[in-house]
Every structure is written in C-alpha cells, then in structure tokens.
Amino acid sequence: MHTLAIDIGGTKIAIGLVKNGELIERAQIPTPKAQSAAQFAQVILARAEQWLPTINNIGVSTTGLVTKGGISAINPDTLAFPSPFPLAQALESLTNKPVAMLNDAQAAAWYEFIKLDTAVENMAFITVSTGVGGGIIIDGKLHKGGAGLAGHVGHISIDSQGPQCGCGQIGCVEAIASGTAIKKASNAEFNPPISNIDLFERADNNPIAEAIIAHSAQAIATLCCNLKATLDLDVIVLGGGVGLAKGYLERVRQAIQTRPNAFQIPVTEAVGNYDACLLGAAYQFKE
Ligand code: BMX
Ligand code: ZN
Numbered sequence: 001m002h003t004l005a006i007d008i009g010g011t012k013i014a015i016g017l018v019k020n021g022e023l024i025e026r027a028q029i030p031t032p033k034a035q036s037a038a039q040f041a042q043v044i045l046a047r048a049e050q051w052l053p054t055i056n057n058i059g060v061s062t063t064g065l066v067t068k069g070g071i072s073a074i075n076p077d078t079l080a081f082p083s084p085f086p087l088a089q090a091l092e093s094l095t096n097k098p099v100a101m102l103n104d105a106q107a108a109a110w111y112e113f114i115k116l117d118t119a120v121e122n123m124a125f126i127t128v129s130t131g132v133g134g135g136i137i138i139d140g141k142l143h144k145g146g147a148g149l150a151g152h153v154g155h156i157s158i159d160s161q162g163p164q165c166g167c168g169q170i171g172c173v174e175a176i177a178s179g180t181a182i183k184k185a186s187n188a189e190f191n192p193p194i195s196n197i198d199l200f201e202r203a204d205n206n207p208i209a210e211a212i213i214a215h216s217a218q219a220i221a222t223l224c225c226n227l228k229a230t231l232d233l234d235v236i237v238l239g240g241g242v243g244l245a246k247g248y249l250e251r252v253r254q255a256i257q258t259r260p261n262a263f264q265i266p267v268t269e270a271v272g273n274y275d276a277c278l279l280g281a282a283y284q285f286k287e
Contacts, residue, residue, distance in 0.1 A: 004055045004097075005046055005282040007104060007275075008071075008087075010078040010130045013044060014275065017051045018059075018282035023275060025051065031080045037070070037090040040081065045094060057098045058091055061107035061281035063131065066148050074152055075174065077166035078131050100284040102144075105237075106151050107271065107280030109135025110142050112237040114283060115271045120234035123225055125270070126153060127240035127277070128214075128220060128248070132174040136231065154178065158222050177219035179242045185212045186240035200245050214251060216242065221255030225263035239270030 005016040005023070010031060017025040029047050034040035045052065063078060064071040070084035088101045102110075109125035121140050127133045132154030136143045143150045154174035155167050162171025163181070175181055179196055189192045189208050202209040202235070220243075224236050238249055251271055256264060270276040 001056045001057075001285070002051070003282040003285055004051060004058045005278050006044055006048075006058065006060045006091075007107075007278040007281055008060065009104070010080055011062055013106050014278045015048050016275070016278050016282070017048075017055070018279070021027060021283070021286060023026075023279060023282075026275070026278075033080065037085050037087045037097065038094070040085075041087060041090040041094055045091070047226065050174075052095065055097060057100070057285055058095065059107075059281040059284045060088060060091070060099065060101040061104040061277045062087070062101065063104050065152070066101050066103050066106075073132055074149075074155060075166035078180070102280070102284055103133070103135070103148065104141060104277040104280070105133030106135035107284065108239060108270065108276035109137055109151065109237075109280070109285045111272050111276055111280035112239070112270055113137045113140075114286070116235070116237075121233045122149070122231060123237065124153070124231070124233055125237045125239060125276070126220065126223065126243065128216070128238070128243035129179055129240035130176060131180065132172075132178045132194060132220075132223075133240075136227075136233075138231065153223055153227065156223060156226060158219060158226070167195070171224045173219050177216040177223075177242075179240075182212055182242065185215070196242065196245075197258070199200070200247070203247070214255075217251035218255050219229060221252050221259070224252065224256055224265055224267060225259050228263045228265040233265060236265055236267045237270050238267055239274075242254045244269065244274065 007014040068084035072083035073079035134151040134153035159171035165172035165175035
C-alpha cells in the first residue's frame with residue numbers, strides 16, 4: 001500500500017511517500033500563502049505529482065485543531081491560514097482518494113506508540129517546536145476527546161504571572177517553552193540576534209544561552225510531571241526541533257529528577273525523529 005503523507009506546519013510542509021509503513025521519498029516546501037483550501041491543496045499536490053499515480057490514500061497531520069469543518073487555530077500566531085480551513089475536503093475532491101487528517105502531535109503520538117520498544121498502555125508524545133503540541137494514548141487508544149482538542153498540552157497554564165500566549169491564556173507551556181518563546185527570549189539578550197541552533201551551540205560556554213534553554217526544559221519537565229499526576233502515564237516521548245536538539249532531553253530528565261518520586265516519569269526520544277508527525281500522518285491507515 002502507498003500513502004501520500006503530508007505534515008503541515010506553520011512555516012514548512014513535509015511531503016512523503018510511505019510504502020508499507022516506510023518513508024521511501026521525502027520533499028519539503030515552505031507553507032504557501034493561499035486564499036483558499038483548494039489553492040493550498042493544489043500547491044501540495046503539484047509537489048507530489050510524480051507519486052500520485054501510485055497512491056492508495058492520503059494521510060495528513062497538521063498543526064491546529066482538526067474538526068469535521070477543517071483546521072482551526074488554538075494559537076492563531078502560528079497558523080498561516082484562516083479557520084476553519086477545509087483542506088481534507090479539498091484534497092479529496094482534487095484526487096478522489098480517501099483522506100484522513102489528524103492534529104500533528106496526535107498523529108505522531110500514534111506512530112510513536114506503535115513503535116515503542118516496550119509495550120505500555122498509557123503514554124504521551126510532546127513536540128517542542130514552533131509551538132508545544134501533544135498527543136495522548138490511553139488504554140492503547142489515541143484519545144482525541146469530544147472536540148478533538150485532547151493533547152493540546154502546550155496550552156496548560158503553569159504560571160499565572162507568566163507571558164501572554166497567542167491562545168488568549170496567560171503562562172501557557174507554549175508561551176514559555178516553545179521554539180518561538182526561546183527565540184523571543186534570545187532576541188532580548190543577543191544583539192545581533194542569533195538563531196536557536198546557534199543558541200544551543202553557545203549554551204556550553206554562555207550562561208545566558210544556557211539559562212534560556214534551561215527555562216524551557218524546566219517548563220517541559222513541569223508539564224511531564226503534571227501529565228504523570230493527571231493520567232499516570234508509563235512513558236513520555238519527546239520530539240520536535242527543540243525537543244530533539246542536543247542536550248535538551250537530558251535537561252528535561254534532570255529537571256524531572258528533582259521532583260517528588262510520585263511524579264517521576266521516563267522520557268524518551270522520538271524514534272520517528274524529525275519525521276514523527278509525517279510518519280504519523282501515514283500511520284492513520286495502520287491499526
Ligand atoms: C499549537 C497548536 C497545536 C499544535 C502545536 C504544535 C495551532 C495552530 N497549533 O499549540 O495544534 O499541535 O502548536 O505545532 O494552534 P507545531 O507547528 O509547533 O508542530
Ligand atoms: Zn496557550
């Protein structure tokens with residue numbers, strides 16, 4: 001079976017051809033500015049043109065809340081199109097193929113759950129990237145909730161005195177720990193501004209860079225302990241550009257170790273690496 005996998009982020013779209021569960025081709029385009037879902041879908045399909053004759057179905061993972069009506073923003077600062085955006089319908093009518101769509105972190109959670117070394121029943125996937133997203137598996141099933149919002153753990157508020165989040169709340173994990181939040185903190189300290197990649201490289205010798213990254217990792221550790229307390233998870237899988245950056249997972253683990261025993265939880269690295277969401281898009285067609 002061949003699946004066209006599409007992972008939509010705020011700045012880039014990853015497109016892949018997945019054959020029997022393996023990613024065999026991969027491409028990437030910047031997220032287009034499009035007036036309509038049909039136009040947006042056309043840009044994606046044009047990049048995948050050579051694969052279209054072979055595909056059986058299309059799996060999409062996307063940033064944002066996924067409902068029957070389309071994709072909607074929880075944090076409009078990180079979404080490039082208006083809500084609700086009926087992209088699944090547009091892809092379906094342009095290709096006549098079955099289309100399945102999930103929130104990006106929910107899709108990655110399902111993929112990472114299937115790929116776990118040791119079978120567990122309850123886990124979460126957390127991505128620390130442009131935003132902070134999440135997906136939750138309870139009793140071996142992806143928990144989406146009534147409105148599809150389940151897993152939006154980036155919008156758990158952990159500091160009532162904290163920064164304003166684009167979602168409208170104060171002190172969300174996303175506003176403190178995301179790649180966007182790290183960049184904001186870094187811009188306030190470094191002139192000329194440096195990239196987040198440079199910030200991680202400087203952290204060994206520069207206490208300001210280290211403090212910015214540690215602040216993010218501490219917030220993610222708090223989130224992990226809160227999830228342990230709420231759902232008694234067996235494991236948390238970490239992914240995303242920041243989550244997978246050198247030394248980040250170690251910082252999160254160290255911060256968790258300072259918390260009381262009852263809230264300790266193992267945190268592992270996403271086996272799907274930077275493509276966990278893309279692979280998750282395709283794995284909607286796998287049990
Ligand atoms: C935001 C939210 C989530 C998403 C998460 C990670 C929007 C547009 N997105 O919290 O749905 O899962 O970001 O998204 O409201 P990423 O783009 O950082 O991977
Ligand atoms: Zn928020």
